[in-house]
Amino acid sequence: xxxASWNVNSLNVRLPHLEQWLRERAxxxxxxxxxxxxxxxxxxxxLAALGYHSVFAGQKTYxxxxxxxxMPATDVQIGIPGFEDEQRRVIAATFGDLxxxxxxxxxxxxxxxxxxxxxxxxxxxxxxWLASERLRWPxxxxxGDFNIAPADRDTHDPAIWNDxxxxxxxxxxxxxxxxxxxxxxxxxxxxxxxxxxxxxxxYRAAAFRRNLGLRIDLVLASEGLRPRATGAAIDxxxxxxxxPSDHAPVWLxxx
DNA sequence: ATGGTAGGGCACCTA
Numbered sequence: 001x002x003x004a005s006w007n008v009n010s011l012n013v014r015l016p017h018l019e020q021w022l023r024e025r026a027x028x029x030x031x032x033x034x035x036x037x038x039x040x041x042x043x044x045x046x047l048a049a050l051g052y053h054s055v056f057a058g059q060k061t062y063x064x065x066x067x068x069x070x071m072p073a074t075d076v077q078i079g080i081p082g083f084e085d086e087q088r089r090v091i092a093a094t095f096g097d098l099x100x101x102x103x104x105x106x107x108x109x110x111x112x113x114x115x116x117x118x119x120x121x122x123x124x125x126x127x128x129w130l131a132s133e134r135l136r137w138p139x140x141x142x143x144g145d146f147n148i149a150p151a152d153r154d155t156h157d158p159a160i161w162n163d164x165x166x167x168x169x170x171x172x173x174x175x176x177x178x179x180x181x182x183x184x185x186x187x188x189x190x191x192x193x194x195x196x197x198x199x200x201x202x203y204r205a206a207a208f209r210r211n212l213g214l215r216i217d218l219v220l221a222s223e224g225l226r227p228r229a230t231g232a233a234i235d236x237x238x239x240x241x242x243x244p245s246d247h248a249p250v251w252l253x254x255x
Numbered sequence: 256a257t258g259g260t261a262g263g264g265c266a267c268c269t270a
Contacts, residue, residue: 009270010262034270036263061263062270107270115269147270202270204259246261246270 002027003100004251005143005217006238007200011035011064014245015043021238022050027251028070029095031102033145035064042066057088065091065102065144075099083125090126092133099137101130103144111169119147123175127182134182134222142184143219145200145247148172150186153195154215167214184220187252191232199234199248208239219252228254 004027008014011032022030030052035042037058044054047068057078058064065088067073073093080090089104103126108119134140149168155161161168180186188197198213207213219232231253239248 013262034262061268109269202259203261205256207259243261 001029001098001255002251002253003029003031003098003141003143003219004249005031005033005102005145005219006249007033007104007145007217007245007247009034009036009245009247011037011043011066012041013243015046017238017241017244019046019050021235021249022047022052022068025235025249025251027068029098029100030068031100031143032066032068033064033102033104035066036061037064055091055093057091059086059088063088063104065089065104067091067093067100067102069093069095071095080122080125080129083122083129085122089122094137097139099133099140101133101140101142101144103142103146105145105147107147108166108172110166111164116166120171120175123172123179127175127178130179130182130184134184138222138224140184140222141219141225141252142179142221143250143252144217146176146216146218148176149214149216150176150218154198156196156198156212156214161214167216179220183223185223185226187219187221187225187229188215188232188234188250190226190229197234199250200246201239203246217247217250219250221252221254225254230255
C-alpha cells in the first residue's frame with residue numbers, strides 16, 4: 001500500500017501533472033495540499049476516471065486539501081475539532097485499518113510575525129487533536145506539507161536555515177518533535193540517513209537545478225507500522241516537468 | 256543580492 005503526499009500548488013494548473021503521476025506511481029492514498037479550489041470546482045470526475053475516490057476541503061485562492069484513494073474514505077474529518085479556522089488546511093479519513101491525517105501546515109512567513117504566532121498556535125491545536133487520534137487509531141499516518149525541515153541535514157545550508165529562520169526555527173522544530181513524541185516517526189528516516197534529500201525548492205534563483213532545497217514534506221507514521229513499511233521515497237521527477245509544482249511528491253510503502 | 260518566480264486574479268497577497 002502506497003501512501004503519498006503532494007503539495008500541488010493549484011490543482012487547477014496541476015491536474016494534468018497529477019493525472020500523469022497517478023498513472024505512473026499508482027498510490028493507494030494520495031494527500032494533496034494547496035489545491036486552491038472551491039469544492040464546487042474540484043475535479044472529482046476526472047480523478048474517478050482514473051479509479052480514485054476524492055474527499056476534499058477547499059477554498060478560493062489559498063490553501064485547500066484533499067485525499068484521493070482507491071477505496072472509499074470513511075470517518076472524514078475536516079479541520080481540527082474545536083479549533084475555529086477559516087483556512088482549509090486539514091482533512092482526515094479512514095481507509096481500512098489506517099487512519100490518515102492530511103496537513104497543510106501554516107507557512108508562518110517569518111519568525112516573530114503574526115503568521116508565525118498563528119503557526120505555533122495551529123501546531124499546538126494539531127498536537128492536542130492528534131493525541132486523541134493516536135489513542136483511537138493504532139495505525140496512524142500524519143502526512144503533508146509540514147513547512148518545517150526536521151534537522152540540518154534536511155536543508156541545503158544550515159547557516160541560512162538556522163534557529164531564527166522560518167521553516168527551521170527552534171520553536172517550529174520543537175513543535176514537530178512534540179508531534180513525534182506522540183509515537184509518530186518521520187518514516188523517510190526509516191530508510192535513509194542521507195543529507196541533501198529535499199522535497200521543496202524555491203521557484204526563484206534556479207533553486208531546483210542547484211538543489212537548493214528543504215525537506216519539508218513528511219510522512220509521519222505510528223511506530224507500530226514500522227515492521228510493515230517496505231520503502232519511502234521523494235519523487236523528484238514531476239519537479240522536472242514543464243510548469244511544475246515547487247514541491248515533489250513523497251510517499252511511504254507499507255504491506 | 257531584502258532579490259528572485261509562480262499562482263490567483265487584476266492590486267497585491269501568499270509562498
